[in-house]
Amino acid sequence: MSQANIQDSLLRFMTCGSVDDGKSTLIGRLLFDTKTILTDTLTQIEKTSKKRGMTAVDLSLITDGLQAEREQGITIDVAYRYFSTGTRKYIIADAPGHEQYTRNMVTAASTAHLAIILIDARKGVLTQTRRHSFLAKLVGIPHIVVAINKMDLIDYDESKYKAICESYKAFAKEIKLSENRTIEFVPMSALNGNMIVDRGESIDWYKGPTLLDVLEKITADYAGKDKNFRFPVQFVCRTHASDNHDLHDFRGFMGRVESGSISVGDEIKVLPSQYKSKVKSIQLGDIQLQKAISEQSITILLEDEIDISRGDMIIKSNDVIKPTKNINAMVCWLSETPMASSRTYLIRHTSRESKAKLDKIDFKVNIETLAHESIDNLSMNDIAQVTFKLAQPIMADSYENNRSTGAFIIIDESTYHTVGAGMIS
């Protein structure tokens, strides 16, 4: 039996760029050319195009946002959009690209397998291109497509396209973007529909794949090749003989396999208690499984009766994670209220929660120059390396090795807002 990935039939990607790069037109074009846009939506945008005095239908209107956004002429937030081909289902995270929205980019990137970085062919590699690429690297997106758009405005000039590719490659080398990562380049005109879904006729010198070709063949994985089994317990199901005699003292440990796989008969241990046992059965509702793989939600039953609760982690018995109360991490501050370094925050890591206090800020990354700077405090959109002290131990891997057990969010204890996101070093 081949070891398939559950996520192979589904790819999540994000688009990085501003409205000026033609990002909305690109998404509109993808949805339109994959026949995702239905007549009533099209009629609506035809009407709006006319109302705004345009002669052709403006595909960027497909992603036109909320009333609240139109009133202020800004994009507020990440929007999620969907389309399917015969090959797989796609989820697009459409993040606004302006500087002040680093937090939206990080949010969109956190679930993406692939990032499309848009470059305006007339302008080449800009500061924002560097910023988007740095963030894609920071959040560990394993695949990058550099979409060099608006080729129609430079007469589909091959040498100009090649010059942009070279300058991006040089920059990618500088920030070590190419390590463990695929980078592809596609010249395109989203406006005219060249090299998005259809090849069109204007870029005949380009023999590589279209954007959709790239999306169709890329492996839907995340950075961090960790194959070690990680199972944070979300919920414990106890039924008693009084409910159902067949289920006398049923005790199921429910959660999602975050990485690796587990089979019936495997020896496991529970953290932080270090209790050991053996997998008696694996269930998905009323379906019995012999084996479960990464990203499957399951219920595990054990041979022995041991005390396990939400927040515990099950791993293989010969594996080691040292529970820790000190974490060093890259943190992106997401809240308009700056961090108060003397306050206590809550950290949510897998299904576990702990109080946390800032120990020190090592440095802040200037995302324009990528230089390290010293700061006393974190404000919105800051990215910094910090150390936290925790009240409860967590079972963490480095984010680089494991996206699920290396990530955490920071919650304000009094407002309960999500104020930060962290990636453990």
Next chain:
Amino acid sequence: MTTLSNLTHLDWLESEAIHILREVAGQCSNPVLLFSGGKDSLCLLRLAERAFRPGRFPFPLLHIDTGHNYDEVIQFRDLRAKELNERLIVRSVEDSMKRGTVVLKTPDEPRNKHQSVTLLEAIAEFEFDCCIGGARRDEEKARAKERIMSFRDEFGQWDPKNQRPELWNLYNAKVHKGENIRAFPISNWTEMDVWQYIEREKLGLPSIYFAHKRKIVRRGGAIVPITSLTPKKDNEMIEEIMVRYRTVGDITCTAPVESMADSVKKIIIETASTTITERGATRLDDQTSDASMEQRKKEGYF
């Protein structure tokens, strides 16, 4: 038995939804699942079975009843709750009208938007801290920007500019007393995914989802079913044609589509070739303005 080599996008979506349901159960002290008897909430029930059986659901079911229902749907709702042996709570817009908290402009106006009031009253009555709903991001552009765990203040309002960032699969369902979370486990599903899941799981549905003969009139491009709540107007001609519902809701504002699809398989084929969105085809109340869903959500609608 499921083999690992044939896992599909439905398995991924199912797994994500189960994970979300278990986070609600793990993080919230008093959640509830909104169940109308419609296709999306029927999927939610199957997902809850996958998430929590052989245990009981860690939440009751709640239906906010507009009083403008198709009998088949209500019968199906009750049957399903009984089969699952789970507790069903029904709170009705008509009770809110009697209390004077819902005031209709005209006696026959659609009551979809008034469900918000009754829902907020039920939330207060039972002190629910989380309502699980079957909304999908592909339905509407206000939904496209909403979180999987969406925060509502004590007036039930959604503030699109003040949403909690949602990263990885780390959800934050923390609220103070009076505030609440709306959790949407099938956010990432499309109409097609829902139908494919119904087919795979062989889920039963109320009969009006399948092609049947119905008396209708054609009014302003829409098909309006003739019922006691929606009588024909003087100049209109009654026709009897084959229709099915793509969505079920308040009778006065939910229209059927012409269809011969009398099985889930045929509905999937029709859905693949349809040219009109689910809401565009069937929701008479969403067409009034470009932003009517956004407006309703700000008022506490789910």
